[in-house]
Amino acid sequence: MELGATDLAILRCLQGDARLSLRAIAKRIGVSTPTVSARLATLEDLGIIRGYRERLNETSVFLVVRAKLPAAEAVAKELARRTWARRVNVARGGRILVDATVADPHEVDMILETVASIPGVSDAEHYVLVRGVKEDPLALLAERASANLACFECRGPIKGEPVKARLDGREVYFCCRSCERLYVEKYAALKARSSGTFPRPKAPRPRTR
Numbered sequence: 001m002e003l004g005a006t007d008l009a010i011l012r013c014l015q016g017d018a019r020l021s022l023r024a025i026a027k028r029i030g031v032s033t034p035t036v037s038a039r040l041a042t043l044e045d046l047g048i049i050r051g052y053r054e055r056l057n058e059t060s061v062f063l064v065v066r067a068k069l070p071a072a073e074a075v076a077k078e079l080a081r082r083t084w085a086r087r088v089n090v091a092r093g094g095r096i097l098v099d100a101t102v103a104d105p106h107e108v109d110m111i112l113e114t115v116a117s118i119p120g121v122s123d124a125e126h127y128v129l130v131r132g133v134k135e136d137p138l139a140l141l142a143e144r145a146s147a148n149l150a151c152f153e154c155r156g157p158i159k160g161e162p163v164k165a166r167l168d169g170r171e172v173y174f175c176c177r178s179c180e181r182l183y184v185e186k187y188a189a190l191k192a193r194s195s196g197t198f199p200r201p202k203a204p205r206p207r208t209r
Contacts, residue, residue: 003048006031010039014049042171045152059105060129063098063115071120072096078118084111094122153179 003011009029013020022040026033043049067075072094079098080088084107087099100111108128115124149158152172162173163180167187174180 006035006039007043007048010036010043011048038169045170045172059102059108061100061102061108061111062127062129063096063100063111063124064126065096065098065115065124066122067094067096067120068122069094075118075120079115082111082114149173151175151179153183 006029010025013025013028020028022033022036026036029036040049065075065079072090076088076090076096079085079096082100084100084102085098086101089097091097102108102111105128108126112124112126115121149162150156151158151162151174153174156175158173158175163175163177165172165174165180165184167184172183174183
């Protein structure tokens with residue numbers, strides 16, 4: 001899916017300062033505040049925006065965890081469950097790269113003990129970061145950018161042009177019309193239950209001889 005000009009403008013604003021208010025972003029890029037709010041919600045739903053970082057008085061640790069090759073995925077998932085693991089990536093050869101953050105430097109020992117206790121871990125190296133030299137946003141936003149989408153119903157990858165629907169002002173995306181129909185039906189039923197109203201049952205069709 002190719003991102004529109006408004007999406008790219010919002011992403012550039014957030015890369016410059018993730019603390020910008022919706023109103024400030026809207027003023028910078030020349031759209032309404034509700035438009036920014038709706039587009040941000042969609043970008044978050046699609047996984048394009050995964051979080052907003054702030055600089056606090058914390059300790060950053062970089063871990064290189066070596067796991068037995070068959071267990072690498074399971075080890076990575078176990079690490080990803082930890083709140084101190086801010087980013088987890090699997091590399092070749094059973095290596096798992098982890099960006100960790102702790103509020104107290106003494107918690108680094110706790111992290112190492114936790115990593116060593118995970119089944120499948122061979123060993124681990126850790127580096128306490130002293131200072132940053134360069135920290136650009138990971139995403140490279142060119143004049144045109146695209147994103148890989150997952151179907152909102154079956155969660156499978158969307159190949160080609162997605163099927164779009166708009167529900168309560170938000171865009172949702174599907175791989176096919178069948179998934180769109182299933183999702184819209186579930187959404188309508190959930191909305192009816194939450195509002196206390198239920199659709200009338202369909203009248204039975206007359207029999208024909």
